[in-house]
Every structure is written in structure tokens, then in C-alpha cells.
Amino acid sequence: MKPYHRYDSAPDWRATGLSMLVVDDDEIACELLKAGLDAFGTYNIETVNSAEEAMNAIAQREHPYDCFFLDIEMPGTNGIALCSWIKSHDQYRETPAIMVTARSERSFIRNAFAAGAIDYVTKPFDMNELQSRMRMAERLIIAKRDAASGDMLDGTGQSAAALRMDFDEAIAIEGIPGVIDFVAMKNYLKQLSRSRLFSTALVAFRLDGLNHAYGRLPQGQFLSLLALATRKLKGAMRHPDALIAYAGNGCFIAELESATGLDGTDIARDASLALWKAGFTGSFDCSTVAFHGGTPQRIGVLFSHGAVDRSLDIAFASVHHRTESMRPANANARSWSIA
Amino acid sequence: MDNSQRQLSAAIDRLRPRYVSTMTEYSERLTAALDEQAHVGPNDTALEEIRFVAHRLAGTAESFGWGEIGAHASHVDTLMEGCDAETCDSHRHLTPVRRLRDMLLKAIRVEAAPRRA
Numbered sequence: 261m262k263p264y265h266r267y268d269s270a271p272d273w274r275a276t277g278l279s280m281l282v283v284d285d286d287e288i289a290c291e292l293l294k295a296g297l298d299a300f301g302t303y304n305i306e307t308v309n310s311a312e313e314a315m316n317a318i319a320q321r322e323h324p325y326d327c328f329f330l331d332i333e334m335p336g337t338n339g340i341a342l343c344s345w346i347k348s349h350d351q352y353r354e355t356p357a358i359m360v361t362a363r364s365e366r367s368f369i370r371n372a373f374a375a376g377a378i379d380y381v382t383k384p385f386d387m388n389e390l391q392s393r394m395r396m397a398e399r400l401i402i403a404k405r406d407a408a409s410g411d412m413l414d415g416t417g418q419s420a421a422a423l424r425m426d427f428d429e430a431i432a433i434e435g436i437p438g439v440i441d442f443v444a445m446k447n448y449l450k451q452l453s454r455s456r457l458f459s460t461a462l463v464a465f466r467l468d469g470l471n472h473a474y475g476r477l478p479q480g481q482f483l484s485l486l487a488l489a490t491r492k493l494k495g496a497m498r499h500p501d502a503l504i505a506y507a508g509n510g511c512f513i514a515e516l517e518s519a520t521g522l523d524g525t526d527i528a529r530d531a532s533l534a535l536w537k538a539g540f541t542g543s544f545d546c547s548t549v550a551f552h553g554g555t556p557q558r559i560g561v562l563f564s565h566g567a568v569d570r571s572l573d574i575a576f577a578s579v580h581h582r583t584e585s586m587r588p589a590n591a592n593a594r595s596w597s598i599a
Numbered sequence: 600m601d602n603s604q605r606q607l608s609a610a611i612d613r614l615r616p617r618y619v620s621t622m623t624e625y626s627e628r629l630t631a632a633l634d635e636q637a638h639v640g641p642n643d644t645a646l647e648e649i650r651f652v653a654h655r656l657a658g659t660a661e662s663f664g665w666g667e668i669g670a671h672a673s674h675v676d677t678l679m680e681g682c683d684a685e686t687c688d689s690h691r692h693l694t695p696v697r698r699l700r701d702m703l704l705k706a707i708r709v710e711a712a713p714r715r716a
Contacts (some may be wrong), residue, residue: 286655286659287657288614288618288621288659289658289659290615291610291614292610292611292614292659292662295606295607295610295611295614296607297601298606299604299607299610300603301604333654362654362657362658362673362676383657383658383659384657384658384659384660384661384662384669385662387604387607391603415712568615
């Protein structure tokens, strides 16, 4: 049971006419990036040289931008704060924001993804790398457009896109600090790899019984339950720098700089207890679900994208292995089968 | 070279003269900041100016073919982070800045020299 994301294996196509805003206080860097993007596709690219100019451009724009490239280090409001500001607007919650910087320290990378960036490009620009990032952003944009076409809201305010979600699909859970999209998590890990950063620890969790909630609850309530569970899992991590993503199939992946003192079983138990204690206001008894934690996977040097995927596979396999040997472990000791 | 690479190269060639004048401006700003450090003594404004220039060069020089300048600017950028008037050590912090300024001046001279056919 390997989690997947609906954008992972999108067909190779090219989008045209996408509108982008490039924000960088260095005019030459703006021009270089624009030239690079122009070489790859037919885009409508605007450039501005400060976060304040970007906010004005966004506020005055009639049709929303499709994508943002944001320099991190700018005088005044920096790119990370600008990213958070952009993401605070409903119409831009799912719009890809790609951070641009000459810095490759872990704190910069982490803060960028935690602010809602979907990817990270380092200066000087490697045009092949830029092209691959742009292709990924295109796929996200078009998937978002497809989902939004004929957008209808149900009684809980969920969009048509949300209504079409499958249980095994990665879902972006918004509004919880340190919780990021699964695609962003993979890109974050790959960026750590490119920057030759060591000592990253991954631990996977599975919320056993969530598939029953998926089957019984309206999508809006299911998403509320998922958000509640994610909040409790993040709280149980007891580490402000932990990043978490929901990968689908009831599975979560958490990333920390160090595996020292990290115990997936303890965290899972605390998260389950917190979830049961909180209760769920919807028509589902949340004491019938329980977290299980895998063995923390310490990752050294990750030199290839394949290594990131392999590490995620190992982390997920670990939680599935543990779950099989520990079941049943939920609140009222009932056995659940996982789809 | 495919069409997108040709397009990109053409854009970089178009920007190049502008970048060379920016490099000239950066070398002057580094010289002024170094002079200020030498004559007035360590001060945060001049150090911040050095870091600003190094950061800019680190992000763009390689794209125009000056990879060595970009790499050294990146080193200076990292070195200057956390360096202030109190902690600034002339040899450790400012020698690499002088080298960066000299690399810029050399690149500008080479760029200005008439090219042989």
C-alpha cells in the first residue's frame, strides 16, 4: 500500500498562457529568471522588485496569477513572509509558490516550505532544474484548473475538487503550522539532498480506521476529522521544527533534523490519546481510530531523487510492518481492516 | 543547441552589457566599503554593503559565465553573515572581499578589451 499523489504521474504535457509573478529585488535576477521561463514555454510573466510591489500587483489583479517565483532575501518584507501573505488568500491557497534563493541552509529551506512553498530553486539558476520545477508547477496548475472547472460547493463549503478526493490520495491539510503538502514534502527532501544536508530523520504514521471514516462521513466532515487528527499528531511530535505531510491511505510522514529521542510508537500513542480526548463533533466516534508509528529512518546523504523516494518507501513500510504486529490498538480494542 | 537554449543564450547576451556595468558598480561599492573600513574603522553599514554586493553576485555571476566570481562571492556572503563591527577581523573577513573586488576588476578589464577575431 504505497501512498501516491494525483500529480505524481501526470502525463507529459505543456501548458501555455499561464500567468506568473516573479518577485526579486535584483532586477538582473528577475530578467534572468524571466528569460529562462520564456525559453521553456509561452507564459505571461510579470516582474516586480519588492514584496510591497508584489502585494499591490496581486491586490490590483483582476484574474489571479497561476504561479509565483519569490526571492527569499529581499529588503523589507522577505519572500517567506510574502509567501505566507499570498497563501492567506483563499484564491491563492493552492497556487504554486516557488522560492528562489542563493542560500541553501536548512533553516531557509525549511521555513520556505513551512510558509507554503511547493518548491525551491537556488541561484545561480540551473536551467534544467528550473525547467523541471516549472513542469511540476504546470501540472499542479492544470490539475487545479481541472478540479475548479464547474466548481460547486456542497453544504459544508467543500469544493468539487475536495469532493472528488480518493482515500488513497494525498490531501493538502491547510492552516496547521508545520503541516505541508505531500508534494512539497518530497520537494523539500529533494532540496535537502541537493544542498548536501545531512542528518534528516523520517518517521511514518498511519491512522488505523480512517478508511471507515472515509466511507461513512461526508467529505467535508472527513476532511475536518483528518485535520483534527493531523493537529493532534503535530502536537504529539513536541518539536516545533517538525514538518508533517498527509500522504493518503491514512498515512502521514514526519521529518525532523535528528532522530535522537524520536520514538514513533510513543508519538502515535500520545497523538491517539489526544485525538480521543478531543473527540469529534461529527457523526463519527473518533475513538475507533488510532495512530501507529513506524521506526524513525535516519537518512544520511541523499544524492539522488530516487533515494528520497526509496527512503519514503522504507518509512511507510516500517509503519505497515509495525501495525501488522501490534493490531488491535485503538481505543475500544476493536479490530479494523485497512483498505 | 535546441531552440529554448538558443533563446536563453540570446537573452543572456542581451543582458550581458547591463551586467558588466552592474559589476563595475559593485566593484566601486566594494572599494568604497573597504576604504571606509580602512580609514574610519569597522562599521556595520559598510559590512552590510559588502554582504549585499556579495549576495547579489553569488546569485547571478555564474549565469553570465563568471562562475569563479559567483562561487567566491557566495563564500564572502556566507563569511559576512554574522560579521559585525565588533567581530570583524581584517585578515579573515576583508581579505576575501579584496579578492572579490580584484576578480571583478579583472573581469571588467577583460570584457572591455577588444576581442581578437
